[in-house]
Amino acid sequence: MRLRTVLATVTAGLAAATCLTAAGPANARPDSSAGHACSPAVSIDRFSDALDKTAYEGTFVGNFSALAVDRDGSLAAVSDRSALFGLDARTFAPESVVPLADESGAALDSEGLVVDRDGTRLVAGETEPSVRRYSRDGRILDRLPVPDALRVAPAGRAVSNGTFEGLTLLPGGRTLLASMEYALAGDSAGIVRFQTWNRTKGDRFEVGRQYAYRTDTGLGVPEVQATPDGRLLVLERGFTAGVGNTVRLYLADPRRATDTSGVENLTGQDGVRLIRKTLLADIVNCPSLGATAKQPQPNPLLDNIEGMAITGYSKGRLKVLLVSDDNQNAAQTTRFYSLRVRTTPQGRGELRD
Template sequence: MQGRRWRTPTGSQGCAPGERGAPSLTGVSTAVVATVAVVVSLLLVPVTGGVSQLAALRGDTPRQPGPGGVTGNVTALGSVEISASPKTREGIYGRVPVGGLSGFDCDFFGDTSGYTSGDTAVTCLAVSDDPGNRGPVRAYPLDPVTGTVGAPVVLTDSAGVPYRPGTVEPESIRLLRTGPGPVSGMVWSAERSATVTVADRSGRARYTLPVPEGTRPAQGLEGLAVVPQEGGGVSVVTATEAAPAGRSHPVVTVHGQDGPTVFEWPGRGISEILDGPQGSLLVLERGYSAGEGNSAVLWRTDWKTDAGGDRLLVRRPVADLGVLFGAGRVGNVEALAWGPRGQDGRRVLYAGTDDNFSAPPEGTQRAVVHSLLLDAPDSRF
């Protein structure tokens, strides 16, 4: 499919993750590394009809469900299949397959200053989970409206050398900026090596952030969020897929200036997280059952402190993608990214599926961008 110029819908405004302006990398060597990471592992909990749930993060036993109300309205806008543009077939990477897009992020401040795909001025970047077996470890410019991807952005180590095959397996990616103008860099997480890398906009690594001890290779960091901090800088939130060695459940590790704080949350499957307003997180939980196929549920989570001083995570269901798009069409959802916000306060959310390099006609999985519209009459988003 030939790409076209992406335009913000009529009546919409640029939006930043979490409604707090674009992430800042001011003083990245201290702001990012000092606040370091909030490392999260959250797993699937059945939807409870809109009732908020209160989960204790210290220890293994969740609290009883707390009071709550219905979630905000969510509308399915449609889906588009991801396809290669002519740019992906040019030069030395012409035979490298497009696939395995396990995470992407979008930025709506850059206008034409983002990564480009053919004639499309896009501001999204999607990362492939190919560990270098089919081509270099790479990301792709992505137009979330047409589904078109452009020429690859090769991810490299701090010396500017492409990663050796099998050393890293990217899972999620977030864009960074230092102010008006082009995107200044990116943060991406890897599952196989369990690393978090801060890179410049060319994909060259600048920093590697610490991760929880005992994180298991190939079952490690699955999701990633970048949370702007007051006064500048960002903190990083990552989601692990499985329990670290020596623990019964996946963990929530908060890496603060005073050292790490480790929490546990029992459950069943998370594939992505995204920063929201007022320090909240949007959590994408995914499952699979024989005969029913894939399931995907969105939760909003907020940090709270109870009367006893225990830190809690309050969560409430936002949307069941299987209901919105159909259980047979939801796919292997692994990516979340914010889209533009309209003047009426409603916000676009993109959810992307990973085809695991098994797209038709050889396979049965598809790479798709689902678009949702989130109503926000009560400022939940």
């Protein structure tokens, strides 16, 4: 089915998000958003390092790769070391943890997360890649089909550690979308594919349309989240040794993009209409708020930001929570970032194709 604007309905996860408080955890910086502009469209309220290098019930708390709002307003999070956490929405304190595994019991490189309308968890794995449905206690309930071209070589054309990173349900809950992190072999560098699935009877999903998105030079896509009007928030991220991270937040509109599921090679010169994007903020321009970094960074606030969830919305203004993946590395930090994001009207702002 075509991507389309749905104004009257939103996903269950976004509906639950309206219950979340704007306040951060007790040890977060208590500053108001005034004077905390990252750009005309984005400001940062606060950050929290409360979970950095901690443990819960014997499980390391970190390696976070995705966030989602649960139906009760709490947070769900996955680590790329096969753990599914429940977090308090206000303090971020862990409340539960369950292990995740594939059908053979092997650990997952879990990267994307959606809480579906029945409370089950859709989890994107980067290894094959895969999208599986899990119960709250970690049992596999279903596995979605994946187009052959998106599989890691030699089974397909994807590069290892460059497949499904972002996962989101579009408004109305009928279309699931996953973002690849990097380009397929044969596609031009920087042009990544976004795959969709359409919900069928019995809450199953079948392969749907596919779209192409061009990243900034040297960056990949670690996360994507649907906004209530059918557009997408897209994180772009990169790392340069000795310099640090680059993290940019874009507003993207896939609704007029070409279905690329039948296009073997994306060259950027083939008449394909790419997803249009508008830069909302380069996170390097956010005030540091007293943050410190354990390795060189162009702004000490920055780290390996990888997860994102929309935790509240009202009339084009979103509350957005980001989290960094510390890779269980002493030189990196598990850090939460509370942002306020204003989505500009279509046709305004800087558009990049």
